[in-house]
Amino acid sequence: MRGIAWQVLLLAAVIGTIAWMGVNAMRALDERGMTSGLDFLFSGTSFPLGEGFFSFTQGETYLRAFLVGIGNTVVLSFLGIVSATVLGGAIGIARLSQNGLISGVAGGYVLLFRNSPQLVQIVFWYTFFTLLPAPRGSWEFGLGIFASNRGLTLPAPDRIDVFLWCLLAFAVGVVTSLIAGRIADHRRRRTGQRRRWAFWARVLPPLGFPLVLWALFGAPATWSVPELAGFNFRGGVILSPEFLAIYFGLTFYIAAFIAEIVRGGLRSVEDGQMEASKAIGLGGADMYRKVIVPQALRAIIPPLSAQYVSLLKNSSLAVAVGYPDLFSVSNTLLTYSGRTIEVLSIMALVYLTISLFVGALSNLANHYVQIPER
Amino acid sequence: MDRVPASFAVPKASDSRPPPHGRRGILARLHARYFASLWDTVVTLVIGLPLLLMAWFFLKWALVDAVWVAPEGKACQLASGACWAVVAEKYRVILFGTYPFEEQWRGFVTIALWIGWGIASGWRRVPLAARLWGWLVVAVVTVVLMRGGVFGLSLVSTDEWGGLPLTFLVFAGTVAGGVPLAVLLALGRRSDLPIISGLCVAVIEGVRGIPLLVVLFFAALILPLFLPPQLNIDKLLRAEIGMIIFFAAYAAEVIRGGLQAIPAGQEEAAKALGMPYWTRMRKIVLPQALSVALPALFNDIIRAFKNTTFFSILGLFDVLGATKAALQDPVWVRYGLEGYLFVFMVYLVFCLGLTFHGREMEKNAWRRLGRGEA
Numbered sequence: 001m002r003g004i005a006w007q008v009l010l011l012a013a014v015i016g017t018i019a020w021m022g023v024n025a026m027r028a029l030d031e032r033g034m035t036s037g038l039d040f041l042f043s044g045t046s047f048p049l050g051e052g053f054f055s056f057t058q059g060e061t062y063l064r065a066f067l068v069g070i071g072n073t074v075v076l077s078f079l080g081i082v083s084a085t086v087l088g089g090a091i092g093i094a095r096l097s098q099n100g101l102i103s104g105v106a107g108g109y110v111l112l113f114r115n116s117p118q119l120v121q122i123v124f125w126y127t128f129f130t131l132l133p134a135p136r137g138s139w140e141f142g143l144g145i146f147a148s149n150r151g152l153t154l155p156a157p158d159r160i161d162v163f164l165w166c167l168l169a170f171a172v173g174v175v176t177s178l179i180a181g182r183i184a185d186h187r188r189r190r191t192g193q194r195r196r197w198a199f200w201a202r203v204l205p206p207l208g209f210p211l212v213l214w215a216l217f218g219a220p221a222t223w224s225v226p227e228l229a230g231f232n233f234r235g236g237v238i239l240s241p242e243f244l245a246i247y248f249g250l251t252f253y254i255a256a257f258i259a260e261i262v263r264g265g266l267r268s269v270e271d272g273q274m275e276a277s278k279a280i281g282l283g284g285a286d287m288y289r290k291v292i293v294p295q296a297l298r299a300i301i302p303p304l305s306a307q308y309v310s311l312l313k314n315s316s317l318a319v320a321v322g323y324p325d326l327f328s329v330s331n332t333l334l335t336y337s338g339r340t341i342e343v344l345s346i347m348a349l350v351y352l353t354i355s356l357f358v359g360a361l362s363n364l365a366n367h368y369v370q371i372p373e374r
Numbered sequence: 375m376d377r378v379p380a381s382f383a384v385p386k387a388s389d390s391r392p393p394p395h396g397r398r399g400i401l402a403r404l405h406a407r408y409f410a411s412l413w414d415t416v417v418t419l420v421i422g423l424p425l426l427l428m429a430w431f432f433l434k435w436a437l438v439d440a441v442w443v444a445p446e447g448k449a450c451q452l453a454s455g456a457c458w459a460v461v462a463e464k465y466r467v468i469l470f471g472t473y474p475f476e477e478q479w480r481g482f483v484t485i486a487l488w489i490g491w492g493i494a495s496g497w498r499r500v501p502l503a504a505r506l507w508g509w510l511v512v513a514v515v516t517v518v519l520m521r522g523g524v525f526g527l528s529l530v531s532t533d534e535w536g537g538l539p540l541t542f543l544v545f546a547g548t549v550a551g552g553v554p555l556a557v558l559l560a561l562g563r564r565s566d567l568p569i570i571s572g573l574c575v576a577v578i579e580g581v582r583g584i585p586l587l588v589v590l591f592f593a594a595l596i597l598p599l600f601l602p603p604q605l606n607i608d609k610l611l612r613a614e615i616g617m618i619i620f621f622a623a624y625a626a627e628v629i630r631g632g633l634q635a636i637p638a639g640q641e642e643a644a645k646a647l648g649m650p651y652w653t654r655m656r657k658i659v660l661p662q663a664l665s666v667a668l669p670a671l672f673n674d675i676i677r678a679f680k681n682t683t684f685f686s687i688l689g690l691f692d693v694l695g696a697t698k699a700a701l702q703d704p705v706w707v708r709y710g711l712e713g714y715l716f717v718f719m720v721y722l723v724f725c726l727g728l729t730f731h732g733r734e735m736e737k738n739a740w741r742r743l744g745r746g747e748a
Contacts, residue, residue, distance in 0.1 A: 007569040014573065021600035028599045100407030101418050105425065115725035116718050117680035119687075120694055124718060127710040313585035320687055327587055340595050344588065352583040 025341070040337045041066070047336055050324040051240055062333055069329030070350055076243075076325060077312045080250035084311060085304075087251060088258025095263045106259065113256035119317055122249030126321045129241035135232055144225035144236055152244060153226035156237040162217045166210035173205035180205070242323040246315065254311045258304065265300035266292070297369045305362030309355050316351075326350060450709060460701075460709040461716045467700035468717065471536015471691030473520075477528065480519045484539040487512050496731050498738060513546050532610045536691030538720075541682045544614060544692065548678045551618040553671075556625035561655065563630055574626075581623035586684055590616040594688055613688055617681065625674050632667030633659065665739040672732030676725055683721075693717060 029036060041063040049056045049065060052072040056065060094106035113121070130149055132139070138148030144155040157163040184198035214220075226236030239247075269292050277283070277291040316327035326347060334343040408418045439455025443462055450457035461468070470481040491512050495505045520539055523529040535543075562574035581589060593616030594609060601607070607615075636659055644654040664671070686695030697717050701710045 003567045007567050010573070011569055024602050025599045028603070031603075098410065099414050099417055101422055101425075105421070111726075112722070115676075115729070116721045117683040117694070119683040120714065120718055120721055123694065123698070124711070124714040127714055131708065131711060316585040316587045317687075319587065327585065331591075334595075341599065344591055344596060348584045348588050348592070351585055351588060352580065355583040 034338055036339065036342065038342060040339055040342070045333075045336065047332060049329060049332065050242065050322055052243075052324045056324075062337060065329055065333060066326075066346065066350075069324060069326040072324055072329075073312075073315055073318075073326040074354070076246065076250070076318070076323070077315045080247060080254065080311050080315065081308050083247075083251045084254040084258055084307075088255035089262050091255060091259035092262025092266070095259060096266060110256045110259050113252050114260070118249060118253040118314055119320060121253055122245055122317055122320055125248045126241060126245035129244050135228060138228070144227065146226060146228070146233060148233075149241065150232065151238050151240045153233050153236050153238045155223050155225045155235075157220070158222045158224050159217070159220040160237070162214065162220055165217070166214050169209040169213045170206055173207070173209035176205040176209070177202045240323075242318075242321045245321045246318040246323045246325070249317065250311050250315060253314075254307055257307050257310075261300055261303045261307065262296075265296040265298075268299040269295045294369065298371070301362060301366045301369060305358065305365070308362070309358050312354060312358060313351065446705060456712050456715075457709040458712055458716075460706045460712050464697075464700040464703070464706065464713065467537075468693060468697050468713070469537045471540060471696035471699070472534050473536055473539075474528075474530060474534065477522075477530060480522075480527070481537065481539050484516050484519060484542070487515065488542050492727060492731065496727075496734055498734055502735075502738065502742070509546065509550075513543070513550070516543060532608055535610070537696045538693055540685075540690070541679075541692045544617065544682045544685060545679050547614050548617045548621050548682075549675055551614075552621035552625055552678070555618060555622035556629055557660065559622060559626035560629040560633060563626065564633060578623045578626050581620055582627070586616075586620050586681055587687060589620045590684060590688060592616065593619075609688070610690065613685060613690065617678070620681075621674065621678050624677075625671060628667050628670040628674060629663060631670065632663035632665075635666045636662050662743065665743055668736050668739050669732070672728070672735070675732070676728050679725060679728060680721065693720060 042061050044059050045062055045065055046058065048058045049068060052068065053075045054068045054071045056068045091106045091109055094102045095110070097103045097106070129147075129151065132147055132149045135146070135148045135150055138146040140146055144153060146153045180201035181198070184201060188194055188198070224235040226233045226238070228234075273291055273295065274287065277287045282290060315325055318325040319328035319331055322328065330343050330347040334340050337343060408422075409415045435455045437455075439453060441449045441453040441455065441457050441459050444450045444457065444459035450459055466475070466478060469485070470478045473481055491508055494500070495508055500508075516539065518524065519527070520535055520543075521530060521532070559574050559578055562570050563578060565571045565574075590613055593612045597612050597615070598607075640662065641654055641659055644658040649657070682692050683694040685692040686698060689695070691699060694717060697713055701707055701713050706713070
C-alpha cells in the first residue's frame with residue numbers, strides 16, 4: 001500500500017515537473033518570438049555543408065541535410081568499427097604472444113591509447129594532418145599515394161560505383177556461403193554423406209557474385225591514379241584531413257579497448273580446454289576454430305558490442321574537426337533554423353534508434369554463441 | 375618376437391636428470407623472451423629493427439634537435455626538431471585558461487593541493503572515510519580559492535575559470551554527484567514497484583543511447599528554455615549537470631551488476647533481523663555491492679576524467695579548450711603537434727594515476743570486508 005502511494009507521488013512529481021517545464025518553454029519561446037514545429041524540415045537551406053560521403057548543395061532542404069548527416073555518421077561508424085575490430089583483434093592476440101617484443105609493443109599501444117582522452121587524440125590527428133606540407137612538398141609513398149595538408153590521396157577505380165556494388169556483392173556472397181556451408185554441414189551430420197556441391201557452395205558465391213556483377217557492368221578495369229598537378233592533385237580519391245582525423249581518432253582509441261576485450265576473452269578459456277583438445281588430436285587451427293574461439297566469443301561479444309555503440313556515439317566528436325556527421329550537421333541546422341528543441345530532439349532520437357539497433361544486433365549475435373540450454 | 379613385459383612398472387627409480395640449464399640471468403631471460411626459437415628470432419629482428427629506427431627518429435626529433443626556449447618563436451623556425459618552447463611559452467594558458475594572470479598563484483596552489491592529496495591518499499593505510507573527507511576539504515578549498523571574494527581575495531567569476539583547476543573540479547563534481555545518483559537509479563531499477571523501476575529504466579537506457587555531446591547540448595542549450603527566467607544557472611553548472619546525469623546512467627548499470635552479485639540471503643537475513651529498507655541497503659547490501667563493482671566503477675570514473683575534454687566543444691576552457699585557445703596565436707600555430715603532445719602526456723599521467731588509485735582502493739575495499747589478502 002505504501003509502495004503504491006510512493007509511486008503515485010513520484011509519478012505526479014514527474015508529470016508536474018514536465019508540465020511546469022513545458023509551460024516555461026512556451027513562455028520563453030513566446031518572449032523571444034521563436035516559432036516551433038517541424039515545417040522547417042521542408043524549407044531550403046542557405047548554407048553548404050562540409051565534404052563528406054554524401055554530397056549536399058546549398059538550397060536543398062533541411063530534411064536532406066539531416067539525411068546526409070545520418071548517412072555520414074553511419075558510413076563513418078561502420079568503417080571505424082571494421083578497422084577497430086581488425087586492429088584491436090590483432091593487438092589483443094599480440095598481447096598474448098610468447099615473444100616479449102610483440103607483447104610489449106601491443107601493451108604499450110594499449111597503455112597510450114586507452115589512457116588519454118579520445119578528443120585529444122582526434123585533435124592531435126587533425127593537427128598532424130593539417131600541418132603536413134602542401135601538395136608540392138607532399139610525402140609520396142608510391143602508387144599515387146600522397147600525404148599532404150589536403151589529406152591522403154589514394155588510387156581508385158574509375159567506376160567507383162561499380163566497385164562499391166561489387167563490394168556489396170562480395171558481402172552478400174560471404175553470407176550466402178556461410179548459410180550454404182551450414183546447410184551442407186547439417187545434411188552431412190544427418191545422412192553421413194558428403195555432398196559434392198558443398199565445397200563449391202562455399203567457395204563460389206564470394207568470388208562469383210562480384211565477378212558476375214562486374215562483368216554485367218561491362219568489366220571496367222581502368223584505375224585513376226592521383227598525380228601532382230600544379231598546386232593540387234588530379235585523379236583518384238582524396239580523404240580529407242577532417243575525415244582522417246575523426247576516423248583515426250575513433251579507430252585507434254576503440255581498438256585499444258577491443259584489444260583488452262579480446263585478450264580477456266581468450267584468457268577466459270581455461271588451459272585445460274587446450275590440453276584436452278590436443279589430447280584428442282585436435283591441434284593447430286582446428287583447435288582454435290572449434291574449441292577456443294567459440295568459448296572466447298561468449299566472453300567477447302557483450303563488451304565488444306558496447307564498444308561498437310561507444311564508437312558510434314563518439315563519432316559525434318567529428319564536430320570538433322568539422323566533419324559533417326549527424327552531430328555537426330545538426331549543430332549547423334539549429335544555428336540557422338533557430339529550432340533548437342526540434343533539431344536536438346530529432347538528433348537524439350536518431351542516435352537512440354541507431355544505438356538500440358546495434359544493441360539488438362549484438363543480442364542476436366550473443367544468443368547465437370551462447371551455450372544452448374534447454 | 376619381442377616378449378611383452380609382464381609389468382610396466384619401473385623396477386627402480388631412474389637417475390635424476392640434470393636441471394635445465396640457463397633459466398637464470400639476464401641473458402637467459404632475453405633468450406627466452408626474444409630468441410626462444412628461430413621464428414621468434416626472425417620476428418624480433420623484423421619488428422625490432424624498424425622499431426629501433428623509428429624510436430631513434432622520434433628521439434632525435436623530440437630531444438636531440440628540439441628547441442626548448444625560443445622567445446617569439448624565432449629559434450623554432452630554423453630547428454628541424456620539436457619546438458617545446460611552445461609549452462614553455464604557453465603553459466600558463468594551458469594550465470589556467472583565461473584566469474586573471476596575476477591571480478594564477480591560486481591555480482598553482484589548487485593543482486598542488488589536488489596532486490598532493492591524490493598521492494597522499496593513494497597510500498593504502500588511509501581509511502576510506504578520511505580519504506573522502508579529505509577530498510571534500512580539498513574541493514571546498516579549491517572553490518573558495520578559485521572564486522575568491524573572501525579573505526581579501528578578489529572575486530573571479532566562473533566564466534574566467536579554466537585549465538587544470540577547472541578540469542579537476544568538473545571531474546570531482548561529476549563523480550561526487552554521479553555516484554549517489556547512480557546508486558539511486560540502480561536501486562530504483564531493481565525495485566518491485568513498476569512505476570519506479572520503469573522510470574529508472576527509461577532514464578538509464580535513454581541516456582546511455584545518446585552521445586555525451588548531445589546530453590551536454592541539451593543541458594547547455596535547452597535546459598534554460600525549460601526553466602523560469604528568474605532561475606539563472608550559469609553555463610558551467612548546466613554542463614556539469616549534463617556530465618553528472620551521463621555518468622550516473624553508466625555507473626548505475628555497473629552498480630546494478632554489483633547488486634546482482636550479492637546473494638539474496640544477505641538481504642533476507644537483514645530483513646529477518648527487522649532492519650528497515652534503507653538500513654539494509656546502507657549497512658548490508660551497498661557496502662558489498664560497491665566493493666564488487668569497484669573495478670568497473672573505476673573504469674567509468676577514469677572515463678569521466680577523460681570526458682571533461684568535451685567541455686572544450688561547449689567553448690569552456692578546460693585543459694584541452696585552453697590549449698586550443700593558446701595555439702590560436704599565429705606565432706605558435708605551427709607547433710600545435712608539440713602542444714597537443716604535451717596535453718596528451720598530462721592526461722596520460724593523470725589517467726594512470728587514477729588507475730593506480732583505483733587498484734589501491736580495490737584492495738582496501740576487500741580488506742574492509744574481511745576478504746582477500748590483508
